[in-house]
Amino acid sequence: MANLAAAMKASIYHHILFLVIVFVPCTGWAQYPGWQQAIDYTMDITVDAPQHQYSGSMDVTYVNNSPDVLARIPFHLFFNAFQPESMMDVRSRNIADPDRRVGDRIAGLPEDEQGWITVSRATVGKTEAAFDASGTIGWLTLPKALAPGKKVKIHLDWDAQVPRQVRRSGWMNAQGVEFSMTQWYPKVCEYDHHGWHTNPYIGREFHGVWGDFDVTIHMDAAYMIGGTGALQNPEECGHGYSDATTPTSGNIDWHFVAEDVHDFAWAADPDFVHKVLEMESGTTLHFIHQADTSYGAWEELPAIAGRALEYYSEHVGAYPWPQYTVIEGGDGGMEYPMCTLVRGNRNLRSLVGVTAHEMAHAWFQGILATNESLHEWMDEGFTSWIESEFLAKEFNESKDQPHYWAYGGYLNLVRDGGEEPLSTHADHYVTNRAYGTGAYSKGEVLLNQLAAIIGESARNAGIKRYFDEWSFSHPGPVDFKRVMERESGLELDTYFQYMLNSTHHVDVALSAVRITSDSTYIELERIGKLPLPVDLRITTADGRTLDHHIPQVVTQGHRPLEDGEQLMAPWPWTHPTYTVALPISEPGCTVEIDPRRWTADADRSNNKVSFSTGLIQEWKSGGEQ
Ligand SMILES: [Zn+2]
Structure with missing residues (x-):
């Protein structure tokens, strides 16, 4: 990606390079709206x-x-x-x-x-x-x-x-x-x-x-500095950056160079200690924290942070810079190009969690760099999504739904009425909670829930394609939507309209079931206004599963079907109810909406019902569960 970064930068001199450009594939030059x-x-x-x-x-x-x-x-x-x-x-x-x-x-x-x-x-x-x-x-x-x-x-x-x-x-x-x-x-x-x-x-x-930073900091020799960019004079600086002895008096002139970054951050402390992890990819990871015996988690952090870098490189795109530095400082965790400042005295799980989050920002805040004031969900939400995927794998937790916490936080806000539209400027939310839950949790839900419309494989491939097409180009919401549309072949306007510009949510209910001697009729009702495709699973008493996929008309198609899954007629969003007629009549069946838990359905108590055959049974939401 370093080559791509250089290429993107060079493209600004298009008036000079006009004759060269015609030989370059168009996608690598994509910039919105063509200049920066x-x-x-x-x-x-x-x-x-x-x-x-x-x-x-x-x-x-x-x-x-x-x-x-x-x-x-x-x-x-x-x-x-x-x-x-x-x-x-x-x-x-x-x-x-x-x-x-x-x-x-x-x-x-x-x-x-x-x-x-x-x-x-x-x-x-x-x-x-x-x-x-x-x-x-x-x-x-x-x-x-x-x-x-x-x-x-x-x-x-x-x-x-x-x-x-x-x-x-x-x-x-x-x-x-x-x-x-x-x-x-x-x-x-x-x-x-x-x-x-x-x-x-x-x-x-x-x-x-974006640009190049060449920063020289003159500071008392007692201090160690960590920051954005590659240190140019480690021999002069000592402090564990080289085997050279650290100067004991006067100033050290710390010289950092960073290419293709949009900010520069650093931290300094006399008690800092320094560890280095050289990755096979060629990236060097630095870890800088205060020397304190209570900071044992920092001993285990480097190996896990290395796995995070590899995970993000594999699932989003290659990390383009020569180094990344995790520095103790600030008041929580905050991302900067090629480094992060994180609060230090944490247990291992917490230190890994914050580091995994801030490192993931290198992709969404550092390389893609959407205007995060206007489209905070594209930065915090996507960062949180890939962080959750990595942590679930690393700690072997939440395997069924790595995004469980994001769904829970978002739905709590939905239920108590505090939500504000995601299109709100980050500084202008009425409450900090609406901003935080919107940007991080609803943003994470937005990306994960895309699987309900286009399927997991198109969603995951779309993330890589988004990175390939929009690195170093400040993409906006429409650019992301278009990548996902091209990847899936589906129309996604309605999904993004509702998710970004409204506070409507998903709630689909099983409102009635009627069983005859040879058929089962299941009535679905859309209670929440956000229309999504519906997955319906019938589980028979002997454990067979019969899966059905009901697309939305507005997507003009459907995600790839799973093995054995039945495609049903699409559900128009104008129609409050939808009836599924099945040629089965078996005792002890259970029917469930969204068994994979892809959708942020605000009320799951009306998503699942068991019924027995031979009877005409009417079931209304709020009744049997
Ligand atoms: Zn963040």
Whole structure:
């Protein structure tokens, strides 16, 4: 995939490479909507650790591949969120169910624990340029507007104070990691077919431009640093990155390089220890955590994390970068390109769970990189899905339904009426719970439940195809839907419309059964408004199973049938009920809707009923179970 990444990047110079492009297969060049911006950062950072401050200087090369003339370029200034009365602070104090990690902590930060980031000088080429900051966004006015296809060289100098750790980044997290440096530098906002993405930093989900980062951090020799990218000078740095002795005084100049990433994160602590796992694939896994005897789970983590990397590479697509680093830091788990920061003092199962989740983000947040503020389910939901698949295999648990917890969480929200549509912007849900359960659990359900329509093999093949066609291209919902439609040959508009833009759910009931001397009639009723195909299993008293598949009209076809499965006429969504007539009349049969538990049916008490023959028996939901 490194080659693909390079190829995708090269495609931005299509005006130069036009003659070459005609020889390249089209799918490898798929980009929505055919262009994306490009950027490279070279940074020089000097850290004053005792003051929790640093100064930064960077050269940015920005290429405008859009069809638009750009007069200004906005930057994220995330650290400014950690000040009393910031939007993040006020939002946290007014939302009904605040994140416990934030609560009112920002409001109470003394000055020397607040965060700030101040750009002191901006130049474009050799010309001084105005930089106007307000809250967590700063606008650079270009002395000369940037035409389509042109590039600009920007230089920024800035000073920053690292906030006391409240959410994700900051100094001294709850486990004593001194510096969690995430969302820490002036980061150019993404510009795409929607325009600029200048979301003020409220607390969640990120979006960025792919490019190369060359970052040099000057820091007291006592600290070990882990971060995005490959360390270029391990011999100088020591600290277990090489056999060289670690310098004991002065600064170490840590030099990291990362190619084709959309962000850069790092963490530093004097107590960090470092382990390395070399994978057969050529990827190097680094593990960096505080040296503490209570952290035994970290001894067992590397082998399992290696299996996770292999699992995701096999089931989604090849991991494209040379390394990945699991770093203790932050306040839970948060994904960044080529690394993650996770809370460290956990038991093995918890440490593996968070690591497996954050590593899976490398595929959906790092390589596919959907705008996760707009389409949070495509990042958190898909990440959670593959994480659940891996953990079920790794721990040999939940084998029947690895996504049991996601279904349960989503359905609890459905039942108590707190759901909000998945099309809601991540920052704008009324409650944190509706966001969390929607993005993670309903997103996971959405992907798993696709099997009910198109079958497991098309769904699984579609995930790989999605990765192949959309890596390094910021796909959106329609792109994903189209991949699944091409893979299955079915029409999926209705499913995605309901799942994303409504809060309708699935509930199909067995509403009546009538048995005659030679036939059985089963009436189904759609109580939930979301129409899905229905699988119906009759189990006879002697244990035979008779499976039936009832497609929806709107899919214009059906998934491949299982061995012995009977195809029934499709069920139009306009029709509240559907009757199945079977030429059997046997004692002791059981009939069950959705025996594989693919659908998130909100009420399973009306999904299964036993009946005996020779009688005309009417059964209504809520009765016999
Ligand atoms: Zn996540």
